[in-house]
Amino acid sequence: MIRFEKVTKVYEHQQTALDRVSFEIAAGEFVSIVGQSGSGKTTLVRLIIAEEHPSSGTMTIGDWDITHIKHSEVPTLRRQIGVVFQDFKLLPTKTVFENVAFALEVSAAPQHVIKRIVPKVLKIVGLEEKQDRFPGRLSGGEQQRVVIARALVHRPKIFVADEPTGNLDAINADEIIDLLKRINGFGTTVVLVTHNKEIVNKLRKRVITLDHGVIVSDQKSGKYLL
Amino acid sequence: MLAFFRAITFAAQNFWRNIWLSIVTVVILTLVVFFISVLFGVRTTADHALADVRSRVDISMFFVPEATEAEIFELQSRLERLPEVASVAYVSKDDALAAFREENAGDERIESALEAVGVNPLQASLVIKAKELEQYPQILSVVNDPVYEKLVEQDRAADAKITFIQDFSRFTRNLSRIGLWLTIVFSLIAVLVVFNTIRLTIHAYNREISIMKLVGASNAFIRAPFLIESVFYALIAIAIALGVVWLVLFVSADFLDRLFEGFDFSVASTLWSQFFTVFGPPALLMLLLSMVSSAAAVGRYLRV
Ligand SMILES: Nc1ncnc2c1ncn2[C@@H]1O[C@H](COP(=O)(O)OP(=O)(O)OP(=O)(O)O)[C@@H](O)[C@H]1O
Ligand SMILES: [Mg+2]
16 A cells, blocks of 8 residues: 655755655555654655655555656645644634535535535544534544544545644543544554554554664564664 | 635635735725826827827928919929828918918908908918828928929928927827836836735635645645635726726816817827727736736745
């Protein structure tokens, strides 16, 4: 599903964020990516959604070689990948429903599709009761669930979450992880970037560990090493 | 189609969310469109006035009393053959006298003076119209031929007339040059204002834009609202400015006609009948500039 082959990313000023990284993630897998701060985890996520481009190496998503993806094809790629970042970006002037609908509106989905899909994804994240609230009146965990719902509207084949629990307490964090497991249960490939040792150890799923831009371990049912 | 409709809705939201910025932008654009339209209007009026004056210029060649009609007709046909000449009309002594009498009809003293003289004191003449103002000296040089020299006395006012027209056309040329520079300066102001407004709007919509990118909105869809927003600004400004121009023309029609008394055209009705040919170009210019500068702002500040 996701294949990296000797992918290197060098930022300006010779800052090497990833150094010849190779791995393959199969369809339906749940993979955690761990590593210390600055080890290149976010860079990896940004490469997957083509927000950054590799300096060398090849990347494929499914059968699609996105190494030199065209500018105009990026939106198509992004509709196949749901992404969630640590700093949940919700629109404070829109309700929960409108925030989720926004993702469909801007992709030119017709109104009847919006009316059908939004309640569905809100139900998946367990917020159907709170769809008319504004984000300011939701807990951090609930806000993050809205962001996840929004990332699901295009029924992505891949779901990438970069420290989705970073700002949350343990209970809210657990809820988010459960949600990711549910999403994985639908057959969606999930890539979870995290700092959280307990979460990784509890998951008992595949763990890829990065250190200074290099993969130092890749375990089938891993533990947090560092 | 749906995407286009949504883009318009988004543009309208941009417009309302920064309503004060939108108002300021529209006001400035309106002033710019208004001033440029006035410049275009003045220019058109000056062009008409000049054409009017030019078309009415002619030069008379007066003949000494001894000149025979045969000689005069010969000169006439010679002049008519010149490519620079538009028309040559013969005014005989009798025609001249009749015209003179008509002009001074009822003036006893002139009547009695004419009686006293006994013979027709007026001269026969040829009234020459050139195709171009600049060609008069050349046409008149024909008379330098010794055959005609002794027959002809030239129009004493001719030089003054020609100089006046040349000054007047230089004046209108300068007027259009100044107009052009002012148009450029005003356009530049409009460009900067729209650029800055769109830049600020993009800034205000940072969050929306990054969400749109993340959820896979197409690049065109992310950009379109900002371009449409600038079209809104331009269209509103054009509508207001041209409405005001129309109103000003309506109110001052009589005044303008008095100002241009003696000219063969009415300023207000000329501008009205050519409203869109005169004021369409500045309006279109503004629409275009507005779109170009918002496209520039989008290209510069909206990295998609
Ligand atoms: N846009 C950029 N320009 C230059 N260097 C960058 C850029 N983004 C990241 N880096 C550098 O690349 C390296 C990897 O950064 P990255 O954000 O991928 O780390 P990370 O593992 O996500 O860290 P964290 O756990 O703190 O989020 C770091 O040394 C960082 O300073
Ligand atoms: Mg990071």
